[in-house]
Amino acid sequence: MRFGVPRSYSPSPERRFVLLIYSVKVIGLDIVSRKPRHSSTFGLQSDSDSEDYDVVVDSSDTSESEDEVSIASAASSESSFILSMNISKMSLRPERTRQTPVEDRHLEDTIAAIRLRTRHHDPYEEWEKQTRKDAFRTAKKQFSLLQTSKLDEQEKVRLQEQQRLAAIQSQQNAELQKKLAALKQQQLQAENELRSRWQIREQELWNRVEASIKLEEEKLARKLEAERQARDAEEKKRKAEELKRRLAEEKRLQEETAKQQEEERKKKEEEEKQRQEKELEEKMKKLEEERERRLDEERGLRDKLDFYPPENDWRAVRANLLQLKMGPIAATKSNKADKSEWLKLRRQIVPKIGQLTNDPVAIQRITQQLIEIARPPTGALRPMIYATVLGSIAKAILLQAETEVTAEKNSAIPLAHVAHALLDSLEHFPEIFLGRLVQRCGGWPIPIFVGDKDHEKNPWTSKEERIKAAGYRKSESGEGLESAAEHSNRISAIMRVYFHILKIPPKQPQNVYFALPRYWTWFARVVSDFRLLADPIAPQLIYTGLDVLGKEAKMVWGQQWIKMLALLHEGLTSGYQPDHLIGGNSAESAASRSRALLSLETIMT
Numbered sequence: 001m002r003f004g005v006p007r008s009y010s011p012s013p014e015r016r017f018v019l020l021i022y023s024v025k026v027i028g029l030d031i032v033s034r035k036p037r038h039s040s041t042f043g044l045q046s047d048s049d050s051e052d053y054d055v056v057v058d059s060s061d062t063s064e065s066e067d068e069v070s071i072a073s074a075a076s077s078e079s080s081f082i083l084s085m086n087i088s089k090m091s092l093r094p095e096r097t098r099q100t101p102v103e104d105r106h107l108e109d110t111i112a113a114i115r116l117r118t119r120h121h122d123p124y125e126e127w128e129k130q131t132r133k134d135a136f137r138t139a140k141k142q143f144s145l146l147q148t149s150k151l152d153e154q155e156k157v158r159l160q161e162q163q164r165l166a167a168i169q170s171q172q173n174a175e176l177q178k179k180l181a182a183l184k185q186q187q188l189q190a191e192n193e194l195r196s197r198w199q200i201r202e203q204e205l206w207n208r209v210e211a212s213i214k215l216e217e218e219k220l221a222r223k224l225e226a227e228r229q230a231r232d233a234e235e236k237k238r239k240a241e242e243l244k245r246r247l248a249e250e251k252r253l254q255e256e257t258a259k260q261q262e263e264e265r266k267k268k269e270e271e272e273k274q275r276q277e278k279e280l281e282e283k284m285k286k287l288e289e290e291r292e293r294r295l296d297e298e299r300g301l302r303d304k305l306d307f308y309p310p311e312n313d314w315r316a317v318r319a320n321l322l323q324l325k326m327g328p329i330a331a332t333k334s335n336k337a338d339k340s341e342w343l344k345l346r347r348q349i350v351p352k353i354g355q356l357t358n359d360p361v362a363i364q365r366i367t368q369q370l371i372e373i374a375r376p377p378t379g380a381l382r383p384m385i386y387a388t389v390l391g392s393i394a395k396a397i398l399l400q401a402e403t404e405v406t407a408e409k410n411s412a413i414p415l416a417h418v419a420h421a422l423l424d425s426l427e428h429f430p431e432i433f434l435g436r437l438v439q440r441c442g443g444w445p446i447p448i449f450v451g452d453k454d455h456e457k458n459p460w461t462s463k464e465e466r467i468k469a470a471g472y473r474k475s476e477s478g479e480g481l482e483s484a485a486e487h488s489n490r491i492s493a494i495m496r497v498y499f500h501i502l503k504i505p506p507k508q509p510q511n512v513y514f515a516l517p518r519y520w521t522w523f524a525r526v527v528s529d530f531r532l533l534a535d536p537i538a539p540q541l542i543y544t545g546l547d548v549l550g551k552e553a554k555m556v557w558g559q560q561w562i563k564m565l566a567l568l569h570e571g572l573t574s575g576y577q578p579d580h581l582i583g584g585n586s587a588e589s590a591a592s593r594s595r596a597l598l599s600l601e602t603i604m605t
Contacts, residue, residue: 209594216587288451310448310525313513314438317446318455318469321435328387342385345373346392353396358414367421374426390429393422394436398494402440405493409547412493416500423501423514430511437498441491442471444541445498445513447522449531484588488537492544499548519549520557520564527567530576539583539592542568546599554603565600572596 099107245255332338352366374381374389381389397419404411423430437445450470453459460466467481471491475482482490502519512518523545526532546568553561571582572593583589 205598209591209598212594213591216590220587310443310446314443314446314448314450315455317434317438320431321439322455324387324391324432324435328384329391331384332388338382338385342388342392345385345389346396348373349389349392349396353393353400353415353418356400356414356418358410363414363417363421367418367425370418370422371425387428387432390426390432391436394429394433397433397497398436398440401494401497402490405496406489409493409496412496412500412548415497416504419497420501420504420506420514423510424507430514434511434513437494440471441494442469444471444491444495444537447525447529447532449529449535484536484586488540488588488592491537492540495541496544496548499545503549503552516556519545519553520561523564523568527564527571530580533571533576533582534580534584536583536586536589536592539572539589539596542572542582543592543596543599546596546603550599550603562604565603568596569600572600 241255244251332342349370352369356362356366370393374386374393380386397415401412401415405415419433423433434445443450450466452466454465454469460469472481472487473490474480475486481487499519501514502516506515523542526538526542532538550565554565557564568582570576573581575581579585581589581593583592
């Protein structure tokens with residue numbers, strides 16, 4: 001922005017003269033009215049007043065310098081006074097008068113002089129203007145240098161700050177990595193400590209279980225020893241009484257009376273036993289009738305859902321088993337050539353099953369060899385021999401399970417893999433293998449309680465036939481049936497192989513008896529039949545099933561399986577009825593219940 005300021009009077013004579021001319025032109029001061037105006041060298045001559053012009057020229061030649069000096073001096077001494085006096089005399093609207101040619105020339109000369117004066121270059125003003133330019137240039141340069149230095153300083157500060165922040169960040173990253181490493185080490189230490197505590201706890205639990213088992217076995221041994229001693233004492237007493245009767249005839253009457261009393265007591269005991277058996281039979285008959293009634297009510301729904309009761313499964317399996325024994329096996333054994341060929345193949349089967357180990361290569365190799373035995377590359381076997389060979393393979397697998405799995409439960413894994421592969425590869429092997437299972441284990445693979453009627457709903461021909469159909473075998477230690485412990489160990493070993501077969505994912509649709517849903521069916525049937533739950537072997541088989549497939553079943557069936565485990569826990573701890581725990585009150589069942597409870601706890605943790 002530019003401001004207008006009145007200029008002060010300058011001591012320069014040029015400026016005073018210019019001011020005087022300005023006063024004459026603008027304000028109208030009549031400074032030169034006392035003298036006639038001489039002609040100017042800048043003006044033009046007029047033709048109308050040549051005479052006067054000549055006179056004026058002469059006079060101007062002689063007095064031009066003097067006039068200028070006088071005007072300048074007059075302007076310098078009287079300019080202020082005259083200016084103030086003439087301003088007061090000016091009128092607002094001056095009168096218009098006709099000017100003479102001389103006055104016109106005088107006016108033109110004046111204007112020309114003013115123009116000349118205005119084009120005059122003042123050194124001071126030039127100096128002042130140049131000074132301002134130099135000052136502006138210097139200030140601009142200084143400002144640019146200052147700005148550059150400030151920007152350099154800022155950039156330097158910024159780089160220092162960036163380096164400082166980078167150093168802090170690297171230090172923080174190093175501290176963070178160190179803290180993370182420390183936390184990871186602490187986590188590893190905690191995990192190791194927890195794992196060690198868990199192993200110690202598990203070992204303590206097993207020690208307690210083994211101790212409880214040993215305690216129960218000792219109690220049973222003491223009880224048996226006490227009974228034996230009591231029997232020995234009674235036998236000694238009876239012999240002493242007989243000796244006394246022979247020696248003392250007088251005591252004959254007393255002895256006869258005692259004998260009569262003993263007979264009466266036994267008769268009463270027999271009658272009481274018959275009465276209890278009759279009551280039990282009536283109770284079982286009522287339960288059977290009630291069960292038949294419920295089955296009749298559910299039969300329509302079962303037919304729609306293709307879900308049949310365990311009796312139907314057991315009857316079908318028993319029928320297939322008897323058909324195999326009386327058909328292909330009997331025909332093969334009756335034909336000498338066929339029997340020779342079958343025995344030759346059987347001698348190849350048994351050693352291969354015995355060589356089986358828990359190695360994938362060995363399992364694959366032995367499986368392929370068994371398949372080649374049943375289906376020789378040279379040509380297919382005749383149907384009778386083929387079915388008999390399949391029965392021999394199934395029997396060899398189950399006998400190997402009874403021998404090895406009883407000692408080492410992990411031996412069931414390779415046997416299950418071989419059996420599973422044969423179930424996929426060999427035709428009719430699932431039905432034959434299931435028949436062999438029922439033959440060796442009774443009704444437990446279904447599961448079902450083997451009653452007093454066979455698969456054709458006819459009474460058993462003998463007690464031995466029913467006991468054999470229920471899965472009992474002769475004892476290995478001597479004559480008679482196997483003990484409860486031997487029976488439990490043998491059946492649980494075979495069932496462990498069966499549960500491992502259910503655990504293996506099938507490559508193609510399997511027989512319904514060897515598919516995973518059969519695991520749920522097995523437990524559902526066990527907990528719904530009180531006759532099975534009362535068997536001393538029941539808790540041992542429940543423990544075997546939970547140990548093999550319990551965790552996987554939880555992943556498959558989720559909350560429904562947890563409900564099933566809760567139902568099992570109730571039966572193992574308090575019983576579904578007062579004083580009716582799963583397996584009864586025997587020492588073997590108590591140990592099996594403890595193992596089953598430990599398996600339940602392991603599954604739920």
